[in-house]
Amino acid sequence: MSGPITLNVGGKLYTTSLKTLTRYPESMLGLMFNGALPTSKDQQGNYFIDRDGKIFRHILNFLRTSHLDLPVGFQELELLNREADFFQIKPLLEALQTVKSPITEIKKNVMLNIIHDSRLHNVGTYTVKIVNVQVFSTSFALLKHLDSKFYYVFNGDNLSAGTNLGDQKFISLEWVESNGTRMERHYVMQNWKSLYVSPSHLQIKNLAMFVQQIIKIAVDGGFLLHSIPSVSSDPVILHFSQY
Template sequence: MPGPITLNVGGRLYTTSLMTLIRYPESMLGSMFCGGMSTSKDLQGNYFIDRDGKMFRYILNFLRTSHLDLPVDFQELDILKREADFFQIQPLLEALQQIECPVTKRKKNTTLNIIYNSQSHNVCSFNVNIVDVQVFSTSPALLKLLDSKFYYTFKGNNLPAGTNLEDLKCISLEWVEYATSSMELEYVTQNWKILRVSPSHKQIRSLQMFVEQVIKIAVNGGFLLHSFPPCSSGPQILHFTQ
């Protein structure tokens, strides 16, 4: 059996076993420690994950026991749910769903507006597109859901999108669209970011793919799509029912 593994999660250290981390192979941790995703380390050689270190305590305990144990006066359920969603631990998400108080909501219309800009650059005889996307919505819940699903790969590290969730009015994303494998070195030298989506961790290679992933995330999150315009370089306005 391999020795203990120490994780640095948002500045907090946790030590556990490889078998615990890969208990759910389809999760982000399972992918990281089964070789499916790149990992980064801190200066002491500990695996580094830039997430909420306090919340990771409950996530790690769930991986150890497959049982969710929370204090009686626990007040941060939304934060824990967001962390569980980031790590894509489906049984934990289901356990969190069961302890949430059911709320009856009246269906309401939701508009999502995607504004897209692209600038073409010639680098080493290759044309690359640097993409700037802003996503606005009448539903803060939908924006938070989308923000939790997209992340960057930058110089071998996985980074959150970085949106301020306390005052979430829109999502701003900037990345470089897909280029040939021969340009991998240029991604490092030019400080280019790759945009990915969880849980598949696919690289977003075009505006059409981005819009398709936005729709998939919204529908899986309980939003019903009513209209889908043809994908173009102009604004994309999508209408959902929540």
């Protein structure tokens, strides 16, 4: 095998040298072409390896240069890692540990919609606003995380605002925008609750503050916000990327 060697890898043909294939003697390719492991050939006499032919070009390029050079926007890092593991090319596996491709950096895009409405109630000389929101998300994990962060205060007691989601795809919350503790007895009579967020224990005073806390919780949970939403719109639409 002093001349060029042609490999058929999953139907794709590659031509290289014995020196390249045996650069790492302890790898599977090194053992195959040093005679320590058996080889097989296709009908044309090419050495046949039943693996992913497309991804093998990155394996071969690494064998040629001992450098990992991936194209911009490469999105098959996990597959390349599996192939490097199959061929037992340890230097390539080590190089892959230092690389993050877009598919691992940004797992998926997440949309979150907040549908909201409000109604006014006159209590003596005061007017109070009752806010109702329904929060939908394409990420159930984010929805469940948000659901655990809000709680009500009613008649001096802290009450869970958890929706117990189950198969439900949204969170529903309703609270009163507080005008001070002197209105508390009226809240109790009307079964109105104040909304708070943990762990800061801030009272949610209006819709804008609620949206702000939603964003903070999501960002703290590893989500990247793409744009600042318009709180005046209905629904309020938030776009995130999950890391």
